[in-house]
Amino acid sequence: MALIELDLTARPGPAPTSIPPARRYRTAGLLLALALVLVLGGAAAPDALRWRFLGAIPSPPIPESPFQLDGDRVYTAGGLGGDRTVSAWSLADPPVKLWSAPVPAREVGPDQVPYGDVRARTAGDVVVITDGPSTTVVDGRTGETRWHSEIGVHPLTGDRFGLVEDPKFRPGTEYNQAGGAPGDIYFSAAGVPHIEPPLTTEFRGVDLRTGATAWTASAPGSVVFFNHPSGVVVLASDRLTLLSSATGSVLRTTTLPVLSGQRPQSGRLVGDVLLVSYGRSLVAYSVRTFRPLWQVPQAEDVADPGACSGLVCADDRSGTSVLDPATGHVLWHASGADLVRIGSDVLEQDTGTSEALRVSDLRNGDQKLALRGWSSDTPTADDGPLLLRRIGESRDSMFALIDDSPVALRPLGTTHGAVSDCASDSSFVVCRGTGVLQVFSYRG
Template sequence: MLIELDRDAPLDQAPGRRPPPRLYRPAGLLLAATLLVTLAGAAPFASTFWRDLGTIAAAGDAETPIQLAGGRIYTAGTAGRDREVTAWSLDRPMRRLWATRVPIGMSYNPVSGLFGSFTIRQAGDVVLLSEGFATTALDGRTGQVRWRSPVAVTLLGTGGIGVAVERVFRPGTVYDQASGDPGPLYFSASGEPHTEPPVRTEVRGLDIATGRVVWTSAPGGSVTVDPVHGDGPAVLITSSDRLTLHAAGTGEVLAEAALPKLNGSGPVTATVAGDVALVGYRAPGQEVAYDVRTLRRLWAWKLPDFEGDTPDCRDVICSGPRDDLWVLDPATGRRAWQANGDVDLTVRAGMVLETKVRTGRPDRLADPLTGRNRVILTGWDEVLPGEPNGTVVVRRDTDSGQTFGAVLPGRAELRVLGTVDVDSGECSADEHHLVCRDGTGLRVWAYRI
């Protein structure tokens, strides 16, 4: 590139005479603009921070998923009918903070010797360990057990409140599993089958720090309970005849709406997708949408009748078989855009992630309202699990190991983090760390983009 630095200078300048500063100004501005463009293009590479923090030698049981929560790593092993949980600090040098044993109880299967699904979440200085149907709250500083719940506890935002649901059945309705008798079954919060629906459902708001019940709602019959995230976390309870929105911290009723019967029957399904509550009826096959905050009725549509697998759309309102899959406008219920082939859909980083059904590989991140491409992900093998509005971390196998990349929420840009020499594809990530199982240990990296 040829740049004329002194276009306005006199042609016959006296030797040794320096041009006045004003004559450099146009050239300086041009050079600054050129450097700004050049550096902006290089920013994705220059600003990526990637550091190997080392290895945690004791990685727990190989069948237990890697757990990252609250800037820590948690490993878990088995000790008879107990879980042995260890917390590790990710500050350099990485070190063990504490180890504790947690009795699992009903979640343990004595025939197979296996526990239930295992997840760890952190709320302030409390660590919630969910194993099967039970939840145990540990002190984040010491690992000591603070309280236990025989049923699952769902966190509601960051306000230190959780919600537990327990269904109460009429005595004598427990299903005899040895009989094999046909008929519909209704399951308790601990997974016990019953032959009749519950007579009532108790929804309890819990103080996460102490396990104390802060509020209780006991609607009759069977209900669904969905957390409502965002500003002012809440709980939406859908019963056979109404929608009720409760404040997470106090249980106060914020909004309520009656649900009509269609063809003499009430709703049979309910779910929340973003800012919309969807209430489904079996006869006729219809779904009615309500605003999740005001409970104002938005729209209704007839559920499509098709054979084959139902598309997996999480936090996305979709319609049709997988080979003709459409995303609906949450405000109107009309078709907004068509998915890109045979894919499943879920919300990640504020966008819609399309994953190929046959291979499980990511295809792209799309704009949730228009379906336009935001980030192309072809060529990557996997998207690591994460929160709907959190960072997306992707992985692919290469000749020199595994390469990782990341997409920040709302940013239509994929940054390559680095390549690591580990054989295992079992990895987990949060907004600042990446961890992979490597032999009997865990390799850990820190990143920032």
């Protein structure tokens, strides 16, 4: 089960820039698979889906030029060294460039850790652009710069306010990267590593439109925050606190116990359930009340735990147990698979690869649909359906959608030649081709 460490401000990993090695399929096999897909998807309305190529967006084929699909927009980034440029494109037919905005590149000092590439996302009437912890906010209509911060700003529910998390360390605790001594490392908001945990962590709520500080709060030591519709959930080693996103006022708080000599180590939010790990124990709390719901044992130091997205899970020595969110009872067990919730079902995919294995029943793990030969490497928006793809003999990619009720694969269409990175939502698919982004819509 993927958890967020309380004692680490982890740097984000690099964005994927290529797909896993492609497999070649014989033409007859691919045609047969497509025919089966057509049969499986035949129960749905034929006019519900319509695969259309909208056009191409220029994009240099280099890792420093990522893209993000965000609603009916695509954001692209380019440039090396000095200033970067972020461009917004409307997904019309064909795509239309709305604006380009210069973004100052983050300068990485000798004691700082380099982060990933430039990212952009819409938050109300502004666009929040990040380069590692550095944040630039621009006007969503014009691309004009509104304000800039050297440390990270995390948009909160409602897209009106953002959160700045700023750990404060004891002087003289900076990590000597030249020495490379072993031990735990703790990162500041600017990416400077330290060998001791922070003394306190400051929170600042900021108005995303202006950058003005709306409220401040602090907590001792290292903490983890979670964005929830009811506010900001703050998990510390001794308590849970719910803060108002707009004012920072304390809406709810409770003291967390010590279990078998251990304090909370990490946490994960799944809907209205906050899972707090104590190492050998996993405790579930209701975000609505902060009351404990249940407690179960869990394995520590699992070598290769499977990821678990949108589900309540616990690690054990042989894999992952899927739990009932209300009671903590084990519903079923998965071994050697990452789990992703899709509606009332679960996608199982091979741990460490993007190969889709099967769609399983959320209640008991029974297989509903086999998916061998399909890849699940296309990130999908939270409100979008799950799309799979497979690479044909001519190197183009064929896409299919997983219907939830009844569970079935529905074919969408193919790309124009070979593509690498792809993203999708409830209406669009965008893939990186040679020097361009290929843009498709699939809703009628």
